[in-house]
């Protein structure tokens with residue numbers, strides 16, 4: 605691997621970039637003669653103690669965001685000091701180590717991944733693993749605000765699918781949920797993604813009393829646009845309005861039965877590599893997914909781990925046990941040590957999560973925000 609990629613490096617590019625210019629000069633590291641970094645070598649795959657093969661890494665590339673969704677962030681969030689956030693070069697080194705260890709799918713998330721300065725450098729850099737065939741998919745979860753500018757560049761870097769979060773088609777409700785979001789901009793972003801050739805999946809958090817009157821409209825709209833749609837159960841995360849979350853909790857079994865009254869839903873075997881179960885909406889031909897971490901136990905088939913923007917690896921979204929990979933990254937250039945630290949962490953992947961959302965028995969959730977772990 606070339607030295608410039610491996611040099612421990614204090615983040616200097618982790619600013620909230622705000623609107624990006626597609627032409628921003630990337631902190632491009634020199635490549636070797638073949639234009640590629642030397643591979644780490646063949647590595648045995650990552651298998652956890654429950655014989656699950658770890659093939660999916662979700663990476664939060666920033667804790668910052670241009671929105672303040674009520675279930676995710678408080679309005680006066682305090683963000684991490686820049687020195688604690690991995691530089692883009694460190695993220696590349698770490699993600700590449702996972703790819704060499706058999707991770708086939710990488711999803712960049714956040715915070716809002718597309719507001720990180722020079723983030724397209726990282727997409728292009730990781731895109732080399734698609735070209736080599738080591739990686740099957742490089743993808744992103746975004747609030748859509750930067751897609752009008754970045755959709756074409758994402759496609760050029762090898763991204764083919766994007767998840768865009770949108771809970772409502774009502775601009776006023778959208779403002780109430782996201783606080784700082786611009787509805788028209790997100791709509792524009794989805795159109796830009798479509799034009800760029802990206803397949804769009806819409807993620808909507810189901811919120812009782814907020815968007816429960818819109819589920820049919822969302823299915824109809826997504827169908828007409830050619831978007832797949834996934835509903836997500838609201839989760840108690842961090843210390844953000846736990847009581848309100850309990851009040852808004854709307855089990856997706858109920859959402860699905862309501863939808864089944866109007867739409868013909870056929871369960872399909874499709875798997876996205878995540879915990880969603882999918883149905884086909886016969887009338888629209890689009891997929892409809894339900895992510896039910898609270899009512900459906902998907903842990904047996906969990907193939908994923910999550911990395912925060914500070915290099916902390918969480919082996920389970922709902923548990924607090926973690927491994928500090930930044931310490932290894934910044935202490936040594938030896939990728940052997942990095943690989944050993946990753947392997948050790950995987951031996952600690954728990955059998956399952958611990959979320960409970962129950963009025964009578966109280967609520968137990970993860971103590972960190974979704975924007976830190978990466979949703």
Ligand SMILES: C[S@@+](CC[C@H](N)C(=O)[O-])C[C@H]1O[C@@H](n2cnc3c(N)ncnc32)[C@H](O)[C@@H]1O
Nearest residue numbers: 675676714715716745746747769838839974979
């Ligand atoms: C944390 S965001 C990060 C990526 C990007 N900013 C976005 O909004 O798509 C990822 C996903 O987590 C979801 N999310 C955030 N907080 C949540 C919560 N408390 N319960 C369920 N989903 C949540 C968001 O709706 C979004 O779809």
Ligand code: SF4
Nearest residue numbers: 669671673676715747
């Ligand atoms: S859900 Fe995404 S867009 Fe909303 S505040 Fe969290 S990170 Fe930002």
